Amino acid sequence: MYSELCIEDRFLLRFWQCERPSELVKLAKVQFKHEPSFNFQEAIRKCLDHPLTKQFPPGTAYLRKLLKEVVLLAESEGSEVTEDIATPYSETLLQPEQDEGWTYKSFCYGDPHVFSQHFWRGRGNSPCPGVQGGSITLRLAQNLFEGSTGCHEWEAGFFLAEYLLNHPDLVKGKRVLELGCGAGLLGVILQRLGVGSACLTDGDDQTLRNCLHNLHINGAEGPAIQVKHMQWEDCHAEPCDILLGADILYDPEPFPVLVPLIGEFVRAGAEIYICTKIRQGATFAAFHQLVQDTGLRAENITCRSRDSLPVQFLECLPLQHQHQELVMHRVCCSAA
Numbered sequence: 497m498y499s500e501l502c503i504e505d506r507f508l509l510r511f512w513q514c515e516r517p518s519e520l521v522k523l524a525k526v527q528f529k530h531e532p533s534f535n536f537q538e539a540i541r542k543c544l545d546h547p548l549t550k551q552f553p554p555g556t557a558y559l560r561k562l563l564k565e566v567v568l569l570a571e572s573e574g575s576e577v578t579e580d581i582a583t584p585y586s587e588t589l590l591q592p593e594q595d596e597g598w599t600y601k602s603f604c605y606g607d608p609h610v611f612s613q614h615f616w617r618g619r620g621n622s623p624c625p626g627v628q629g630g631s632i633t634l635r636l637a638q639n640l641f642e643g644s645t646g647c648h649e650w651e652a653g654f655f656l657a658e659y660l661l662n663h664p665d666l667v668k669g670k671r672v673l674e675l676g677c678g679a680g681l682l683g684v685i686l687q688r689l690g691v692g693s694a695c696l697t698d699g700d701d702q703t704l705r706n707c708l709h710n711l712h713i714n715g716a717e718g719p720a721i722q723v724k725h726m727q728w729e730d731c732h733a734e735p736c737d738i739l740l741g742a743d744i745l746y747d748p749e750p751f752p753v754l755v756p757l758i759g760e761f762v763r764a765g766a767e768i769y770i771c772t773k774i775r776q777g778a779t780f781a782a783f784h785q786l787v788q789d790t791g792l793r794a795e796n797i798t799c800r801s802r803d804s805l806p807v808q809f810l811e812c813l814p815l816q817h818q819h820q821e822l823v824m825h826r827v828c829c830s831a832a
């Protein structure tokens with residue numbers, strides 16, 4: 497599927513996700529066998545000129561590293577560095593180092609066949625009319641020292657978002673609550689899929705502020721989408737039809753409160769969808785044991801093949817690299 501995207505689109509998608517500059521150089525060397533430096537400079541110029549880049553630029557630190565790599569490649573080939581690269585590179589060198597811990601990243605979803613027509617020519621940040629596709633921009637911490645885990649992008653979030661995009665009836669018109677909402681990816685998707693109401697919850701205040709910002713820049717604010725502080729250790733189930741959680745099982749410490757909380761939601765009639773990246777088998781086994789002990793059942797509904805999905809996150813680095821370690825569970829009463 498991905499190979500159907502043209503090379504400019506692949507650069508653009510990876511650039512918006514702040515792909516490591518060294519990886520972009522590798523891609524340029526493979527793709528542009530003829531004059532890699534000239535073509536690489538041209539591809540990066542197009543990325544810099546795109547309206548979405550101008551609206552939500554990557555952090556200065558990223559741009560500086562990337563443009564340096566572009567210049568180094570040109571120098572190694574004895575090629576001239578064009579003004580389109582030299583000027584922004586010198587600008588990044590002059591910029592103060594503040595705010596370097598944060599960046600915007602944009603992610604696109606849809607059908608790879610329609611990507612170019614709808615985004616390359618600058619349609620910007622809104623979903624295309626008549627096409628189930630769009631771009632989502634998130635402000636994210638660039639390294640694990642800034643913000644909590646909720647200020648980063650996580651593979652499981654994309655996996656669950658992709659699931660919802662391909663099963664829109666699951667949430668359309670429904671009351672949805674999310675545990676550990678992080679940067680707000682699912683909130684934006686839920687708003688675009690016409691959720692009845694969504695309550696995005698997290699225990700970390702900085703994460704909630706960042707989530708609100710991300711809802712705002714994606715035009716996903718509104719009475720239907722609520723953002724709320726909710727610490728698993730001191731809360732109870734609230735009325736909802738669907739409960740979502742992406743990458744909330746990485747630490748076993750809160751399991752003794754989290755699993756009974758999930759049980760409360762199940763018994764109140766909610767359908768539960770939890771997507772997890774398996775990092776440690778033992779952590780996951782502990783979750784399963786507690787689920788059983790609480791009278792619940794976690795049914796594995798992971799779809800292994802993404803190729804047949806009509807709507808995909810395009811060239812999505814987290815999903816491409818980590819797909820095999822992601823699992824999706826529907827949790828219900830063991831008697832069900």
Ligand SMILES: C[S@@+](CC[C@H](N)C(=O)[O-])C[C@H]1O[C@@H](n2cnc3c(N)ncnc32)[C@H](O)[C@@H]1O
Nearest residue numbers: 646650653676677678698699700727728742743
């Ligand atoms: C790994 S992040 C995943 C964020 C988001 N779901 C995603 O997939 O991008 C885990 C999230 O759970 C939240 N969290 C962790 N422990 C929590 C707790 N005890 N109560 C409430 N939220 C918690 C964190 O603040 C963080 O936002």
